Each structure stands twice: as C-alpha cells, then as structure tokens.
Amino acid sequence: xxxxxxxxxxxDRGGRVVEARxxxxxxxxxxxDGEHTAPEAATxxxxxxxxxxxxxxxxxxxxxLCVDVDGAACSWITAPSAEPSVVAAAVQGAEGPLSFASRxxxxxxxxxxxxxxxxxxxxxxxxxxxVPLPVGERLAVLNLPDAAARLFIDELDERGVGVDSVLSLxxxxxxxxxxxxxxxxxxxxxxxxxxxxxxxxxxALVLIDRHxxxxxxxxxxxxxLTAGSMRMVVEGADSEHSVRIDAQxxxxxxxxxxxxxxxxxVAPTRILMIAPPPADEAGxxxxxxxxxxxxxxxxxxxxxxxxxxxxxxxxxLSRLTDLRAPARxxxxxxxxxxxxxxxRAHRALLHAAALGLAAAAIALAALSWQTFRSAATxxxxxDALDVAMRKDIDxxxxxxxVSPHPEQELEAELDKLRTAHSAPSNLKPxxxxxxxxxxxxxxxxxxxxxxxxxxxxxxSAISIRLSVPDTRTAEDVLQGLREINSHCQxxxxxxxxxxxxxARLVYLLTGAWTHGGQP
Numbered sequence: 001x002x003x004x005x006x007x008x009x010x011x012d013r014g015g016r017v018v019e020a021r022x023x024x025x026x027x028x029x030x031x032x033d034g035e036h037t038a039p040e041a042a043t044x045x046x047x048x049x050x051x052x053x054x055x056x057x058x059x060x061x062x063x064x065l066c067v068d069v070d071g072a073a074c075s076w077i078t079a080p081s082a083e084p085s086v087v088a089a090a091v092q093g094a095e096g097p098l099s100f101a102s103r104x105x106x107x108x109x110x111x112x113x114x115x116x117x118x119x120x121x122x123x124x125x126x127x128x129x130x131v132p133l134p135v136g137e138r139l140a141v142l143n144l145p146d147a148a149a150r151l152f153i154d155e156l157d158e159r160g161v162g163v164d165s166v167l168s169l170x171x172x173x174x175x176x177x178x179x180x181x182x183x184x185x186x187x188x189x190x191x192x193x194x195x196x197x198x199x200x201x202x203x204a205l206v207l208i209d210r211h212x213x214x215x216x217x218x219x220x221x222x223x224x225l226t227a228g229s230m231r232m233v234v235e236g237a238d239s240e241h242s243v244r245i246d247a248q249x250x251x252x253x254x255x256x257x258x259x260x261x262x263x264x265x266v267a268p269t270r271i272l273m274i275a276p277p278p279a280d281e282a283g284x285x286x287x288x289x290x291x292x293x294x295x296x297x298x299x300x301x302x303x304x305x306x307x308x309x310x311x312x313x314x315x316x317l318s319r320l321t322d323l324r325a326p327a328r329x330x331x332x333x334x335x336x337x338x339x340x341x342x343x344r345a346h347r348a349l350l351h352a353a354a355l356g357l358a359a360a361a362i363a364l365a366a367l368s369w370q371t372f373r374s375a376a377t378x379x380x381x382x383d384a385l386d387v388a389m390r391k392d393i394d395x396x397x398x399x400x401x402v403s404p405h406p407e408q409e410l411e412a413e414l415d416k417l418r419t420a421h422s423a424p425s426n427l428k429p430x431x432x433x434x435x436x437x438x439x440x441x442x443x444x445x446x447x448x449x450x451x452x453x454x455x456x457x458x459x460s461a462i463s464i465r466l467s468v469p470d471t472r473t474a475e476d477v478l479q480g481l482r483e484i485n486s487h488c489q490x491x492x493x494x495x496x497x498x499x500x501x502x503a504r505l506v507y508l509l510t511g512a513w514t515h516g517g518q519p
C-alpha cells in the first residue's frame with residue numbers, strides 16, 4: 001500500500017480523540033491532546049494530519065485509517081442472516097458485551113459476508129415451492145463506537161483529504177500478523193487461488209501495547225473471525241513502565257477462547273503474541289520462554305510464537321504500509337460504514353441531483369400551468385360551440401332542447417332534408433313533344449297533297465300515319481323532317497298492300513327520340 005496510514009487513539013469509551021499517529025515509509029509522527037472537547041480534538045487532529053500530508057506527494061489521500069478498539073465489543077448473537085439491517089436489529093435487543101455499544105452511535109457489523117440474494121423463479125401452472133424460514137445461526141458481531149472517528153473523517157474531508165479505507169485495530173492485527181495472510185508471503189492482497197489442500201487454518205493473534213491493553217483476534221487468511229480485548233497490569237514508573245504478563249492473564253485469555261470455540265466451531269492451531277519486552281524478567285511478569293510454555297499448556301495442540309517489539313502498534317502499521325488496501329465491502333477486512341461514509345463528492349452529487357430534481361419540478365409545474373391554460377381555452381371554445389349549435393338547432397326545430405327525445409326529432413328532420421335535396425335516380429327528363437309536333441306541322445303544311453290521318457305519341461317514339469298522292473311526296477316529307485331541327489330520328493315506310501285498288505298511298509313515319517344527338 002502506498003501513502004500514509006493513520007492510527008487514531010481515543011478515550012472515554014471511544015468518544016474523544018487523544019492521539020493521531022501518522023506512519024509512512026520511513027516516517028512516524030504523532031499528535032496528542034488531552035485538554036479539548038471531543039469536537040475540538042477531532043478538528044485539531046484532522047488539521048494536523050492534513051498539514052502533514054500536504055508536505056508529501058499524496059496530499060489529498062489518506063490510504064488507511066486504523067481506529068483503536070476503546071469501548072468496542074465483539075460478541076456472538078443468533079440472527080437469521082448477516083445482512084446489516086438484520087444484525088443491527090438483533091444487536092438492539094442483545095444482552096451482555098453488546099448492550100452498552102448498541103445504545104450509542106457505533107459501527108455494527110457481522111464478521112461474515114452477507115448471503116447473496118437469490119431470485120425466486122415463477123412457475124406457470126404449478127404451485128411455487130414453499131420458501132423455508134431462515135434458521136438462526138451464531139454470528140460474531142463487532143460493535144465499535146465511531147462518533148469521534150466520524151468527526152475526524154468529516155474534518156479531513158472539509159480539508160480536501162479523502163480516506164480510502166477504515167479498519168479497526170483488530171482488522172489491522174489480522175491483516176498484518178496472520179501467518180496465512182498476505183503479509184506473511186509478501187503478496188499484495190488476500191489469497192484467492194488457494195485450493196482445499198493449502199487452505200489456511202485459523203490463527204490466534206495477541207497484541208499487547210505499552211499502555212496495558214491486550215487485543216486478540218482469530219483470523220483465517222488475514223480475514224477477521226472474532227476478536228476481544230482486556231486490560232493488563234502495568235508495572236514500573238511512567239517513563240519505564242512495562243506490562244505484566246502472568247499465568248492469570250493467559251488463563252483469562254484462553255477462557256475467552258474456549259467460549260468462542262464452542263460458539264463458532266473453530267479452534268486456532270497457531271498462536272502468535274506480539275508484545276513489548278518486559279523491563280525486568282525477574283519480576284512478576286513471565287519471560288518470553290515462560291509465556292510460550294504457558295500458552296502451549298493452556299491451548300494444547302497449537303504452536304505458540306512470541307514476537308517482542310518495543311512498539312507493537314507501530315510495527316503493525318509499518319507492516320500494513322507494504323500491503324494493498326483491504327476490501328472496502330468485506331466486514332472481515334474493514335469497517336464498512338466508515339469506509340463508505342459520504343464525502344464532499346457524494347454531497348456535491350446529491351446537491352446536483354437535488355438541483356436537477358428542482359429544475360425538473362419547475363419544468364413540470366410550467367408544463368402543468370400551460371396545460372391548464374390550454375384546457376381552459378379548450379373548455380371556453382367548447383362552450384361557445386355548444387351555444388352556437390343550440391341556436392342552430394332551435395332555428396331548425398324550435399323547442400328541441402326541451403323535447404324528451406331531441407335526437408329522434410333531429411334525425412327525422414335530417415331525413416326530410418335529405419329527401420328534399422336528393423333527385424330520384426329512376427326519373428328521366430321529359431321529351432319535347434310539343435316542340436316536335438310543331439316541327440312536323442311545319443313540314444307537312446309546306447308539302448301539298450299530304451294529310452295526317454293518325455298520331456301515336458309514346459315514351460320512346462312518335463308514329464304518324466300519312467296519306468300521300470305518290471311516293472315522291474312521301475320522300476319529300478321524310479327529307480323535310482330530317483333537314484329540320486328535329487328531336488327525333490325519322491324513318492318512313494309503305495305498309496304492305498299500299499296502292500292496291502286506290503288512288504292515294506299510306507305512308508308511316510316513325511321518329512325515335514334523341515338525347516344529345518343519340519337515339
């Protein structure tokens with residue numbers, strides 16, 4: 001991991017920051033305060049960290065923030081799943097070590113990955129299979145008061161410094177000292193390619209700082225399984241004090257381990273203790289060899305190792321500076337809520353989204369107002385058309401508005417109008433009979449010796465029976481009718497037997513009516 005790691009020490013059960021320690025490559029600086037209130041201390045610590053980071057290449061990023069476990073608790077609960085909301089609800093009603101932390105603002109998370117959500121498949125024509133109720137399981141739950149840490153992170157954010165990952169001291173111990181973790185083999189992340197035969201076993205890690213706090217964790221492959229802490233006896237003067245590690249302390253420690261082993265079904269096979277060297281091995285504190293023997297006797301079958309270091313916390317942070325940042329969403333590797341705490345970028349995004357929603361609301365209001373105006377104009381036009389239509393109806397059918405059946409009366413009046421304005425398709429135009437008779441009289445009067453004996457007027461033709469002195473006169477009559485502006489197409493013929501026994505001849509004229517020059 002490149003960049004700096006910051007260790008945050010607190011007091012008053014995690015309510016006030018008293019020390020901020022900044023560790024990097026070949027750098028180790030610290031700031032301490034014991035006089036100011038919690039908000040003031042968080043502000044001063046953040047200002048100091050931002051000022052120190054501004055002098056390095058990574059001025060705007062704190063890659064890792066490690067929070068101490070003052071006031072924190074780790075205990076087991078029975079819950080149907082490891083979902084954060086389910087775990088938080090179960091912790092609220094828990095008794096014992098979690099009861100105090102659950103009443104304060106804290107990071108609450110189960111040390112297990114939440115179960116993946118599955119989709120229910122719909123079946124057509126079949127009854128869906130019943131979903132079994134979740135069965136409660138034992139979960140290790142970490143509850144760490146984080147009000148001071150949140151103040152510190154917010155103050156860093158105000159100064160333009162972001163935090164990549166936040167973890168507790170318990171997470172840091174598991175990640176830095178687990179013999180099967182990434183720090184042991186120099187890899188840059190958790191192992192993901194192990195097979196069953198080489199899967200890491202659980203390890204118990206114990207870290208004792210110079211202030212007399214013992215922190216222990218169980219981990220597997222650098223992932224936190226469970227954890228705890230206890231106070232140790234500090235001996236000596238303030239400048240040369242030492243932590244007393246005796247058989248009673250190891251007995252208390254292994255008693256906690258027995259209860260956790262019964263709850264989780266896990267037992268560590270390796271024990272690693274990181275502690276400062278005792279000031280006087282002849283005193284009440286056990287020596288390094290005696291500590292190893294005591295651990296081996298108290299936890300049979302486990303290999304015990306002891307690492308002596310003047311500054312166990314500093315050594316832990318130094319080992320973390322060479323590793324990649326832990327997983328941000330895995331509660332076994334980080335404090336998820338603090339890691340994903342909203343920053344200025346998130347707030348800016350929320351503000352932009354709020355402004356966008358406000359603009360959309362204004363646009364929608366303007367569109368609604370315009371639609372309302374259009375609707376009002378449409379209603380006014382509709383009312384005007386309705387008034388005009390009623391006037392027209394009254395003009396056609398007076399009293400139609402008060403009639404019990406206005407639709408029927410309007411339909412009847414419409415039928416009358418249609419009948420009055422439609423021409424029958426079977427009627428033919430009248431023939432010009434009188435005009436044609438005038439034409440016939442004019443032709444007959446101009447030829448002497450012609451007498452009209454009979455007229456037959458039909459729809460399709462006119463038939464005239466004539467008496468003529470000779471055939472030439474008959475031809476003159478037919479020629480005259482054809483030359484005059486006649487409305488008929490005339491033909492003539494002599495009936496059979498014409499001229500036998502008589503001086504005059506009978507001549508029949510037939511004229512077929514023509515329309516537009518066609519018969």
